[in-house]
Amino acid sequence: MMREIQDLKAINPFVGVHQYGQSVFGRPLVALCCGRGSRLVHVNASCHANEWITSALLMRFMTELSGAYTAGQRLGGEDIGVLLDTVTLWAAPMVNPDGVELVQGRFPHSHPHYRTLLAWNGGVEDFSGWKANIRGVDLNDQFPAFWEEECKRRNVVSPAPRDYPGAHPLCEPEAGALAELTDRLGFHAVVSLHTQGKEIYWNYRDFEPPHAENLADRLGAASGYAPIKLSGSDAGYKDWFIHRYRRPGFTVEAGYGENPLPVSAFDTIYAELRPLLLESLRL
Template sequence: MGYIRTDLSYSYTQMMDDIEFLTRKFPFLRCEVLGASVMGRDIPALRLGMGCFHVHVNGSFHANEWITTLLLMKFTEDCAESYANGLSLEGVSVTSLLDTCSLWIVPMVNPDGVELVLRGLPDDHRYFHELLAWNNGSSDFSGWKANIRGIDLNDQFPAFWEAERTRRLVNRPGPRDYGGTAPLTEPEAIIMANWTDVRQFDRVFALHTQGREIYWNYRDLEPAESEPLALELAGVSGYKPLKLRDSDAGYKDWFIQRYRRPGYTLESGWGCNPLPITQFDQMYDELVPMLLRGMKL
C-alpha cells in the first residue's frame, strides 16, 4: 500500500513531511532545495538514479492542479521501493532503468498557490487585499491557477512570450492566464529556468491536468524523435497526442526552443480543475507507464 496517502488533498506541508520520510527510508533518494517561492517556501527537487541520461518531470505549475504533486510523490515512493528491493514496476526493472537514467522530480513548482487553493486566504496574509481584488472579491480560491502574485507561472517563459500575452488579452494579476509584465519575473519560474540550464536535461515532462492529452511539439523546433515517443506514450496510456498551435511561453515550449530536445506536457485526468481525488487511481495507472517509458533512452 505504501506510506503516502492518496485519498486526501495534498498540501505543501504534507509533501515536505513525505519527502523527509522518504529520504530517511531510502538514502539513495537525494533531495536538494532549488530556491524559495514568493512567500519563502522551499522548492525541493528529488533525484533517483545516477545514470547519464537525465530526465526531468515537474508538477503543480498551476495551483489548482495540486493532484499532480501527489501523483509524482507516489511515483517517487514506488520507484524507490522497487529499486531498494530489486523489484519491477509495471514489468520494468527499476534497477536497470536507474542504472542508465537520472530522474529529477520537482513535485510542486507553485507551493504558495497550492496552499491558497487548499487552505484559503487567512486574514493576516501578506497579499490579503490584493488577492481578494484579483479574485473579483471572492474568497473561493479553489480555481486559482496562478502564483501568489496572480501570475500564471506557465506563461512566464521566454518562448514567444509577447505572442502569448497578446493572445491571452489578460492585462492584470488574477486567477489565471496573466503572464506578468515580462518573462521570468517570478522566483518560481526563474528557479525552474536557471536549474534547467544547470542540469541540461535530455528530456522533460511537465505534468498538468486535465484532458488525457500529450503535447509534444513547439513551433516545429522539436527534434525528430519527439513525435514517435509521443505516439509510444499514447500507446501505453490511452492519451491522445496533439500537435498544438497558438500556445507559447510555457516551460516545455521554452525547453524545446532553447535546447531542441524532447519536451512534453502530460494533461492527466478528465473534467474541471481541481480534479477530485477519486480520480487519482486511474490517473496514476495511466501515468506510471508513460513516465517509465520516458525514462528509457
C-alpha cells in the same frame, strides 16, 4: 509533501533532495534526484495551483520508483535497477507551493496579502479555480519562448487568477528557479504534469527534434492519452525547453474533468500515469 519527502529520503538514502529555489513567500522549491545514469530526465508538477493533484501523483511515483530500487523489485514490468543505472530522474513535485496553499483554502485571511488576492479574484473567497502563483502570474506563461506573442494572445495585463504572463519573462521566482535548474543540469528530456484532458502536447513551432512525435506516440500507447500537435500557445515550460535545447519536451494533461480534479479520481489517474512516467525514463 515535505514530510513525505523526508520519510522517503530516510527509507531510501540514495534519493537526493535538493532545494533549487524559493517561492514568493519563501517556501522551498525542492527537486528529488533518483538514479545514477548519465541520461537526465526531468518531471515537474503543480505549475498551476489548481492542478495540485499532480504533486501527489508524482510523489506516489517517486515513492514506488525508489522503493522498487531499494528492494530490487520490478515496477510495471520494468527492472528498476537496470533502468536507474542508465537514467537519472529529477522530479520537482511542486513548482507553485504558495498557489497550492491558496487553492486548498489554507491561506490565512489575516495575512496582509489576502485582501489583494481577494480583489484579484473578483471578490470571491473561493480560490479553487486559481491557476497563478501568489502574485497572480501564470507560471506556465512565464518562459522566454515567444513570450510577447503569448501576452498578445492572453490579453491579460494585470495580476489575475489565470493567464497573466507577468511583467517580463521569468520575473517570478518559481519560474526563474525552474529555468535555472534546467540550464544548470541540461536535461535530455522533460515532462510537465498538468490536468486535465488525457492529452500529450509534444511539439513547439517546429523546433522539436524529428523523433518527438514518435516518442509522444510511445507515451500515448503507455497511458491511453492522445498525442496532440498543438498550435497557438507559447511561453510554457516545455515550449521554452524545446525552443532552447531542441530536445524532447512534453506537457501531459492527466485525468479528465474540471480542475481541481477530485481526490477520488487519484487511483484511476495514477494507473494511467505510472506507465507513461516509466516510459518517459526509456525515451
